[in-house]
Amino acid sequence: MGTRALILLEGASNMVRYVQAARRLGLHPISLSVDPSRYACLAAEGIEIIRVDTDNLDALISECSRLRKTYDIAGITSALENVYATVGKLCEYFHLSGPDSASIERCCNKFTQRQILAKAGIPIPAYRLATNASEVKSFATEIGLPVILKPIVGIGSNGVRLCRNVNQLVEHTIYLLGGKHIWRSPPSILVEEFAQGPQYNLEVMGDEVIGIAAADYGPPHFVCRGHIYPARLTDPECKRIADVSLRCLRALGLDWGPTNIELRWTNRGPVVIEVNPRLAGSPVPDMVQLAYGVDLVTEHIKLVIGDEWDLHKGHAQTAAARYLIADCDGTLDRIDGGGPAAAVPGIADVKMYVEPKTPVIRRDRIAHVIAAAPSRARTEAILQRAVDIIDWSITRK
Incomplete structure (x- = not known):
């Protein structure tokens, strides 16, 4: 029998972790990508990256069939939502x-997700689907300002x-x-209650x-500025949140693998904002560990x-991350202090995402810092x- 291989479709913020974990498990990781140059x-990591159109299921089947002549393909997966449904089709094949x-x-x-959750009686924001400016304005009036506008397909708050007023x-x-x-789909806008x-x-x-x-998503664009695990919740609050979340998974048919769920605690209790049918991006897995x-x-x-x-669950401590976000469009001239910051006792990771002299846009993540300690107060101070x-x-x- 040949070497056991793990096929990874495209790359994502977690992909290096997938490569390293696969090797620890005795697997040979191979990446399939439409543009290998994107994944320096x-x-x-010395991983083999094969160029293939990852939007073309037949091309992927052909490439995986070719690889099977050399390797024992133990599994196929991805950390990227865009291709995760394709992963499922390949696994079925x-x-x-x-x-x-x-x-x-x-x-x-x-x-579609909203429709399924609403039919299951799960608390979600009021919503409408608009395909033109007239419908957006009409539905926003119907729901009542402020409202959130979002494409029906997309990730990362893109x-x-x-929108708090008509001008916005x-x-x-x-x-x-x-x-x-x-757009990654025909242009359609979700008009949603805030x-x-x-x-x-x-x-x-x-x-x-x-x-x-507990997550800090700053309006108006809801870019994540920080996470802290575990959230400060009572046992009954944790149970309500968990119960609502598991009802979502049953309604959506997501009973396999990792899922990331976002919700807000409102005057109605937990209201589901979004169910993401994949593992959350980096550095969430680091904080969970x-x-x-x-x-x-x-x-x-x-x-x-x-x-x-x-x-x-092997141990319990508080882990928190802060994301440093660009506050304007322009060029990052410099970023200093990464080494000294990483040397602070209790800091688990400091990562720079952008090199100096690189163009950035408002809301780009420039860096993250992760701390961990036995208590919440100590973690936040570090x-x-x-x-x-x-x-x-x-x-x-």
């Missing part, structure tokens, strides 16, 4: 363990904005429908809630290759000390 981080492609596709359409509504509608936004209250993000594996984070002792990436790979996973050391400047465009 994978090339640095090759009789491998994987997600249900139809469930993934339904979930990735935010309007194209999302809170018109401005963002023009942005979305006027050719500036890059569910107000603290936000919590859940990491779920199968039907088990691994962790609940620091806080709960569960390596989500390794356990996901075990599921992919048909091994028994272990979701036992994190703030490290963040204060880092300094950067941007020349406005």
